[in-house]
Amino acid sequence: MYAQLVKSEGMKSAAELSPQERAFQDRIDRGEKIEPKEWMPEGYRKTLIRQIGQHAHSEIVGQLPEGNWITRAPTLERKAILLAKVQDEAGHGLYLYCAAETLGVSRDQLLAKLHDGSMKYSSIFNYPTLNWADIGAVGWLVDGAAIMNQVQLQKTSYGPYSRAMIRICKEESFHQRQGYDIMMKMAQGTAEQKAMAQDALDRFWYPALMMFGPSDKDSVHSTQSMAWKIKINTNDELRQKFVDQTVPQAEYLGLKIPDPNLKWNEEKKGYDFSEPDWSEFFEVIAGNGPCNKERLGARVKAWEDGAWFRDGLLAHAEKAQARRAAARVAAE
């Protein structure tokens, strides 16, 4: 997902919990929200910072693959819709960095970790957008997968994160509909457009499935995160839901999901499907995806090229403050 492979702290058994930790867990079990100034275990705080930070980084790196087509959007309306979407994603980044700040970590600290590679962003944004239908596929599949994850996170135990998710989800469903609308136009268009749509689905299908992360049935990290309600569903549950939702949508478009093993399973009332190539996933996470260098490079360059801008604003604010102070002294 936008937060894949987030390491949680080790799970303690009920007997190992201190009275304070026990009381905290009880609050979570009762469905109470934890607010910034309240006591929380250090592991809870750290895990949340990793998860929210990774999610925020994904939103801002996510501007790049779609930004790649803004100047080439085929109509003024498509251009405007895409601009608005990319602007929304930057806004999501902003809310999430603000949510992380309530846990005592600054946006600049998190960005430093993104830039030096010690924090990750979603693997999906390391894939290229090669034709216009990719912009449709990203909205439909990538925002679609993001929603799958974020809808459940509206119920997460940490108040500011939960509220950010509620705000973000509304916009993400809008993005998904717009993406599907592009796919529809392409799938019903000329033979060349239809080929672009199929090509986009062929390339984005498995990377979209990877967004949920590898199976976490037996992961200790997931168990602790679920106990803390930082994570609500398992990766496999979400992936299944996503496939079940998406297959009929692809059929409606007249496009073929690139999986020979895809089949309705009446018994489980869901589709059977092929796992993505997890070795590819780990390569992408390790920095070897098709666009890792460009994506991170672009963000680092933007940050470094912008240093004089940020310094200039800071210097101006300090001068303005000094002038106000001097004026006050003179007035007295």
Added chain:
Amino acid sequence: MASAGIAVDRAALFEFLTRMGDNTLILGHRVSEWCGHAPVLEEDIALANTALDLIGQTQLWLGLAGEVEGKGRNADALAFLRDAAAFRNCLLVERPNGDFGQTLTRQFLFDAWHHVMLTALTRSADPRIAEIAAKAVKEAAYHLERSSDLVIRLGDGTDESHKRMQRALDDIWSYVGELFIADDTDRAMVEAGIAPDPASLRLEWDAIVSEVLREATLKAPTSAYVHKGGRRGVHTEHLGYILADMQFLQRAYPGATW
């Protein structure tokens, strides 16, 4: 005043409307190139928002231009299927982005003109133009407020930011004058009460710009040389590349709907 379409030459009105719409289209394109690459997240958001406003205005101006022309071309046909020589934007808006200081300076000098121009157009004798201007002027006011504020802060920031802003101003200044030179099209618009004489906007533009530059501790360049040509279709080399990007899909797949 006579109502539009009766007293004014259709071709001149079309020309005027494409000047308005091409300015916003090309500047919107340039600004959109920043998406995801701005110096801070707030600027990513603000630049996308500015580009979005400009593209929205383009739809209105070019949409009306197509109607006035009466040859069945809509805003998309005008944006995506004309070649460079048919574009009527000023040279200023096709200047490359450069560093953020150059982008901002271009924006500020344009915003100051745009705001003064749109304010005048809200009083146009052509109600369709007055209506578009009334909507666009609110956005332009916001753009101007933002760009002025940043010019002041960066001009009066560090030595480095000051130097970059002054250099940007020196580089771009000679592309502004074109906006204030009247030709036959403008004279026809003035006569019909549709648009102001471009030269009449200069005083107010000067007042806005000199006040901001003063606060920013920046010096207005003294060179009076003016680069011109965009408003009659003679552009810089940059426009061809902008259009190659912008028009790619429409050109490569003629007749497709998107």
